[in-house]
Every structure is written in C-alpha cells, then in structure tokens.
Amino acid sequence: xxxxxxxLAVIQEDIKRxxxxxxxxxxxxxxxxRCVLCHACTAGCVAEQxxxxxxxxxxxxxxxxxxxxxxxxxxxxxxxxxCDDPPCVEACPHKGEGKATWKSKQGISxxxxxxxxxxxxxxxxxxIACPYKARNLDAGDFYTExxxxxxxxxxxxxxxxxxxWVRQKSHIPYGTARKCHFCYHRLKNGMVPMCVSTCIAxxxxxxxxxxxxxxxxxxxxxxxxxxxxxxxxxxxVKVKYEALxxxxxxxxxxxxxxxxxxxxxxxxxKTKPRVYYIxx
Amino acid sequence: xxxxxxxxxxxxxxxxxxxxxxRIGGGDIKYPVKRVGExxxxxxxHVEAMGFNCTECHPIIFITKEEDKRVKMIHRRQSVxxxxxxxxxxxxxxxxxxxxxHNREVK
Numbered sequence: 001x002x003x004x005x006x007x008l009a010v011i012q013e014d015i016k017r018x019x020x021x022x023x024x025x026x027x028x029x030x031x032x033x034r035c036v037l038c039h040a041c042t043a044g045c046v047a048e049q050x051x052x053x054x055x056x057x058x059x060x061x062x063x064x065x066x067x068x069x070x071x072x073x074x075x076x077x078x079x080x081x082x083c084d085d086p087p088c089v090e091a092c093p094h095k096g097e098g099k100a101t102w103k104s105k106q107g108i109s110x111x112x113x114x115x116x117x118x119x120x121x122x123x124x125x126x127x128i129a130c131p132y133k134a135r136n137l138d139a140g141d142f143y144t145e146x147x148x149x150x151x152x153x154x155x156x157x158x159x160x161x162x163x164x165w166v167r168q169k170s171h172i173p174y175g176t177a178r179k180c181h182f183c184y185h186r187l188k189n190g191m192v193p194m195c196v197s198t199c200i201a202x203x204x205x206x207x208x209x210x211x212x213x214x215x216x217x218x219x220x221x222x223x224x225x226x227x228x229x230x231x232x233x234x235x236x237v238k239v240k241y242e243a244l245x246x247x248x249x250x251x252x253x254x255x256x257x258x259x260x261x262x263x264x265x266x267x268x269x270k271t272k273p274r275v276y277y278i279x280x
Numbered sequence: 281x282x283x284x285x286x287x288x289x290x291x292x293x294x295x296x297x298x299x300x301x302x303r304i305g306g307g308d309i310k311y312p313v314k315r316v317g318e319x320x321x322x323x324x325x326h327v328e329a330m331g332f333n334c335t336e337c338h339p340i341i342f343i344t345k346e347e348d349k350r351v352k353m354i355h356r357r358q359s360v361x362x363x364x365x366x367x368x369x370x371x372x373x374x375x376x377x378x379x380x381x382h383n384r385e386v387k
Contacts, residue, residue: 118306245335
C-alpha cells in the first residue's frame with residue numbers, strides 16, 4: 001500500500017498522466033524484498049502474449065546463498081531490460097527504425113527496444129548478443145501439437161506491438177526473435193503491463209522516469225537501486241556469429257542457456273538497463 | 281440467406297488478407313528481370329518443404345531484398361547468393377534449368 005492506496009491504482013494513474021505528455025521514458029523497478037516466487041508474472045505474461053513452447057519473456061530465477069544456518073534465498077524476475085545501449089540492436093544485420101529491431105526514442109514506445117516481426121530474418125545474432133538472455137527465436141511449436149486438436153488458446157491471435165498476429169504453422173512470428181516489450185499494446189491503451197498487474201505482492205513499479213511525481217521516481221529516490229550486469233545460463237557456451245549457420249532455434253537457445261539461471265547484480269552496467277532492482 | 285453470403289464473403293476477405301501478410305519471410309520474394317521474366321523466390325518451398333532453418337541463409341548469404349542488391353546469374357560461378365547452393369551438387373544447377381526460376385520463354 002502506498003499512502004493508503006493500492007500501488008496498482010497509483011501506477012495506472014501515472015501511466016495515464018504520462019500518455020498525455022509529449023515524451024516519456026518508461027522504466028520498471030522490481031522490489032526483490034517483496035517477491036515470493038509465485039510465478040504469477042510469468043504465467044500472466046505467457047497467457048497475454050500466447051508464448052509458444054521455449055519462449056518465456058519473464059522468467060523468475062531462484063537462488064540460494066550462504067552456508068547453513070545463515071542461508072538466504074533470492075528470487076529475481078527478469079523481463080527484457082530495454083537497455084539504452086542495447087547490444088542486441090547493435091548485432092542485428094537489419095537494424096533501424098521500422099526495420100527488424102530498434103531502440104525507440106520517441107512517442108508512446110519511447111525507451112522500449114522494438115522488434116518488427118515482418119522484417120526480422122531470424123538469424124539469431126541478437127540472441128547470442130544479449131547478456132541477459134532476454135531474446136529467443138520462435139521455433140514455431142505448439143504445446144498441444146501432438147494431441148488430437150491444437151487448442152484454441154494457442155491459435156488465438158496475440159496483439160503484440162498493437163498488431164494482430166495469427167498463430168499458425170509456418171506463419172510469422174515463426175522463426176523471428178521474440179522478447180518482452182513492456183506490453184506495448186497494453187501501455188498504448190493506458191493499461192498496466194501484465195506482469196505488474198498480476199503480481200500478488202505488488203513487487204513491481206512501472207512508470208515514467210521523467211515525471212518526478214510518479215510512484216516509481218519516488219520509490220527510486222527513497223531506496224538504493226541496482227541493475228543487472230548479466231545473467232549466466234546453464235550449460236552456456238560462448239558462441240560466435242559464424243557458428244550460427246544452419247542452426248535451429250532450439251539449438252541456439254540451448255547454446256546460450258536461455259532463459260538463464262544466475263543473475264549478476266552491479267551498481268551500473270555498460271548496456272544502461274531501464275529495469276532497476278531493490279535487493280533484499 | 282443474403283446476409284449469410286455477405287458475412288462469409290467478409291470472413292473470406294479477412295482470412296485471405298491475413299494469410300497474405302503472415303507467411304514466413306513475407307512469403308514470396310520477387311526479383312524483376314527484363315527479358316526472361318521475373319524470378320520468384322518462395323520461402324514456402326525452401327523453409328516448409330525443404331525444412332531449412334532461417335540461419336541457413338540469413339544473414340550470411342542474404343539479409344533482405346532491399347539490402348541485397350547483388351542477386352545475379354553471374355553469382356553461380358562465384359558461389360554467392362543463389363549460386364551458393366544451386367551449383368548442381370547441393371541443389372539443381374542454375375545453368376540449363378532456366379525456366380524453373382524464370383517465368384517467361386525467350387523469344
């Protein structure tokens with residue numbers, strides 16, 4: 001609760017106020033002291049984006065630290081960090097506004113790293129370039145593929161980037177890179193991102209950092225924040241661009257260890273992420 | 281009855297338009313050629329029927345149609361663009377098989 005009101009109501013007011021302004025800078029703050037590892041954000045995100053098997057926009061990492069009896073556990077949700085200096089965009093052979101991927105600088109999407117599924121060629125260079133394991137290639141699978149009927153909740157269209165994407169075998173976004181986009185389609189309509197709204201512990205803050213009256217700015221000033229420096233994956237190997245030729249999306253995700261395992265925190269990161277953390 | 285027909289017509293248009301937009305890689309890529317007719321590269325035959333991954337060609341052999349202005353017949357000898365695979369060993373030879381790709385007979 002914030003000043004006697006639910007945080008979600010305050011965040012939604014902040015978003016509505018920010019949408020009326022000419023320029024915004026979306027950012028997210030995650031309070032790890034509140035996270036309880038319920039995976040409600042992961043489930044909400046998967047349901048909202050209709051993510052296929054192998055793709056999770058927002059996993060939650062579980063760690064155990066220390067030696068008995070002083071053992072601590074830390075749970076770290078990891079959306080895409082929407083870096084200001086994104087290495088994934090740098091690696092893209094078809095980068096640029098309106099092309100495959102770009103860092104949005106103006107409008108409602110300001111601050112979000114966007115992907116245009118129709119232009120993405122599915123080469124996988126951004127997947128190996130991201131130090132946070134936030135991107136992966138869509139293998140075009142269905143969860144209920146080998147059952148008598150592919151279920152409706154999988155073939156229903158997703159509305160990412162405010163466009164309709166019908167999910168059928170070998171249709172876009174088959175083969176393209178996919179990642180979190182701060183629920184751009186919801187933001188545009190004044191709604192809170194899905195992971196923020198499903199969080200049972202209200203561990204997420206979301207809003208415009210330029211607006212000093214917004215809840216996220218106030219909480220960030222009152223607390224010491226850190227950012228992610230990188231995420232280590234299980235069975236991760238260093239991959240060079242040349243090694244990607246002929247590899248399937250599943251092989252690439254296995255090589256980078258998607259969706260990661262161990263987060264590494266630091267005071268600052270050279271990629272300048274827009275997602276901040278309050279450590280326990 | 282009329283209403284049903286009209287509705288089915290509308291749905292038909294919707295279905296067709298969404299199909300046209302949503303194929304892999306934007307569907308067919310067309311390269312206009314002056315005398316022998318344009319060449320249509322089909323993503324469907326290469327990805328769906330042959331079962332190639334996107335990374336087989338992207339981005340080393342091709343990036344996009346706009347960024348690759350180097351798709352030419354001479355590349356068969358140099359082993360770039362189409363000639364990388366269409367050399368008579370991995371896939372059919374570009375020479376002596378003109379009308380598999382070009383759609384018009386030479387007059």
